[in-house]
Amino acid sequence: MWFDYSVIWAAIIAFAVLAYVVLDGFDLGVGILFPFFPERRDRDVMTNSIAPVWDGNETWLVLGGGGLMAVFPVAYATILPALYGPIIAMLLALIFRGVAFEFRWRTHATSRFWDRAFCLGSIVAAFTQGIAVGALVQGITVEDRAFAGGTWDWLSPFSLTTGVAVLVGYTLLGATWLNLKTSGDLQAKAHKLALWSCAAMFVLIGVISIWTPFIHEIYFERWFSWPTAFFSALVPALLLICGYALWHGLKTDKHLQPFLAALGLFLLSFTGLGISFYPYIVPGALTIQEASAPTESLTFLLVGAAVLIPTILAYTGYAYWVFRGKIDPEEGYH
Amino acid sequence: MTFFGLSAELLARIQFGFTISFHFIFPAMSIGTASYLAVLNALWLWKRDESYLKLFEYWKTIFAVTFGMGVVSGIVMSYQFGTNWSVFSEKAGSIIGPLMGYEVLTAFFLEAGFLGIALFGRNRVGERMHMVAVAMVAIGTLISATWITSANSWMHTPVGYSIDANGIFHPEDWWAIVFNPSFPYRMVHTVLAAFLTTAFVVGGVGAWHLLRDRTNRQAKIMFSMAMWMAALMTPVQIFVGDMHGLNTLEHQPAKIAAMEGHYETHPNGAPLILFGLPDDEAEVTRYAIEIPKLGSLILKHDPNAEIKGLKEFSREDRPPALMPFFTFRIMVALGMAMLAVGMWSLWCRWRGTLYKNRLLHRAALLMGPSGLVAVLAGWYTTEVGRQPYTIYGLMRTSDSISPLSAQSVGTSLIAFILVYFAVFGIGSVYLIKLMRRPPVMIEDHELDKGPIRTAGITPGPAQQETDGGDGHVV
Structure with missing residues (x-):
């Protein structure tokens, strides 16, 4: 059957990962941008802009991980040992970054240290996530439904490049977010950083797009054979439109448009990845059907997901609405 | 292969035991504190006695720090099953996974979605909606405890399953799985x-x-x-x-x-x-x-x-x-x-x-x-x-473990130990500092206007330029 529960679940997991990437992406981007804003006052505004929502954003990562275990246990059980190094590094980085939100307010003496932890944690988390994606694209050695490769398989020029690409991409999301949520000098600086990171992001998307089809013949086939060739032609065209919207939005000093366009860039890159992967979940090794849990597991969780994910989106949207608008730098002081 | 004489299995067990012990401490504290905050806020709304509001603000900060540490140590847990116990995940993920999936969908999002409003949103949404948000956080922690003890209990008293030729667990009766024999007691x-x-x-x-x-x-x-x-x-x-x-x-x-x-x-x-x-x-x-x-x-x-x-x-x-x-x-x-x-x-x-x-x-x-x-x-x-x-x-x-070298597990274990003791050790020092503040507000009149900060993080000493180390809540 072409359209079965495992495909629906693959779509849901993909959605969770995408939601994580764009939501925590701008969070992490704000942290990555810390070195450009040495003033304590600016940094307070920056963290205040994400403080009410970062926790919810990171929950999508837990859904991605937990969901993968529930519905694609074999994929979970092969991908995680294969990407052991980057995943552990990412988790440790997220710890430093997560606690820094609260800890940086707790002392005068060490707030600098926690600012650094916040920044470095964000950088390492972004970079290792990019490495993980690149390593997955490159493929994982699977034998008898288990990871059968070596400790350093994930490390390659390609995965390092995707690591940098995700780092730059999150920087762009963070810069456009600050452009949206802040005002004055802070916004002006974020505006400039958004332009630069947008240009860098396009270069990297180009490099990776040219590189990918030569990594594995399955990508080459998917990209250049009908009917998927239609989509693989459409994606770059839409990317250019998004890029223009971003650039134009910045030039005409729009606040929301650049952020939305940056989200669009991620959505399209992610779609490109999806086109390349399908029908595999671990490229070249496990298809969606092969990796799927028994139907009873898929349906049991799907019933809940069908009701709960829209509900979650509704109240998450509400929380964003409550904290809408520019951050008032004076609000935190008296 | 061993790492300083320890096998990969033992190292993986130590690592899991270590990370989950740290993780368990924070929810054990935040489950109760979330409910306590809900009670304090309800008492404030009911009796309009400012002492309850002061106590809410006092414990809110402590809760925020505890909760933050619980979140980051919890993210680690959702990946430890795959990194360290991949065979267990592959074979039993079909049963344990959906239970944890429900925990994420019904509890984690609920807590995280309303946490911002509960901590920072009293002025923005009004007292009533704020109370709803505080209650949602508390309810979220309890739902979370329910699902995770169900999953854990099933590992102690497994029922409602069948095992196929590849050793994969198939759920047969979800009702029996969720309400497995040891679950009510453990929960x-x-x-x-x-x-x-x-x-x-x-x-x-x-x-x-x-x-x-x-x-x-x-x-x-x-x-x-x-x-x-x-x-x-x-x-x-x-x-x-x-x-x-x-x-x-x-x-x-x-x-x-x-x-x-x-x-x-x-x-x-x-x-x-x-x-x-x-x-x-x-x-x-x-x-x-x-x-x-x-x-x-x-x-x-x-x-x-x-x-x-x-x-x-x-x-x-x-x-x-x-x-x-x-x-x-x-x-x-x-x-x-x-x-x-x-x-x-x-x-x-x-x-x-x-x-x-x-x-x-x-x-x-x-x-x-x-x-x-x-x-x-x-x-x-x-x-x-x-x-x-x-x-x-x-x-x-011994049959649940990932095909990893003892070196990999050992190295990451050392990293976890160093980071956890440093980060959560410092976090505990901050918690004790927060608890050392007397539960009074210096400027009580400020309270008439409600909390000062409507966005951002909970107030702490670092925001007070004149803080003498005594750390009164403002």
């Missing part, structure tokens, strides 16, 4: 433990401030509330714990034998070993101090009932006895001490000396962290007692 026991943990932390903090200033109204209120919890919930918890023990005896007799330190089967009533030193090699508990027949009386409510010893089980199917034996005694001893403090507080309350009896305050202060220790001790008892299985009787720990 109630765990949630009560979380409430008691918070109660003793709150009681300890209240007692500390009463020792410094016995007229502080907020300190009196928190101390009184905590002592009511101690007096009323500890007996309930001991009763539930006993039921949980009987349930374990029915389903995991080897665990009970290890906890009790019994190697021999006692057909005519087993003694209660108060203290001793279990020796798995020699199959004997050395230096045992016993009370005859009491073991059977407690476990079977009959002094002459038979209790099976570890020798009934072949060596490779037995849990190690030393650790459950001691952790169980630590937990029970702390439970009895909690009961004593609770009863003492009732006596003092009746005599009207609740806020004056400095000895009681000192005892409560000393017992402040008791819940945290008891929770961990209980957790070790039940988890080590499940060994050598991950899924009791069905899947061995």
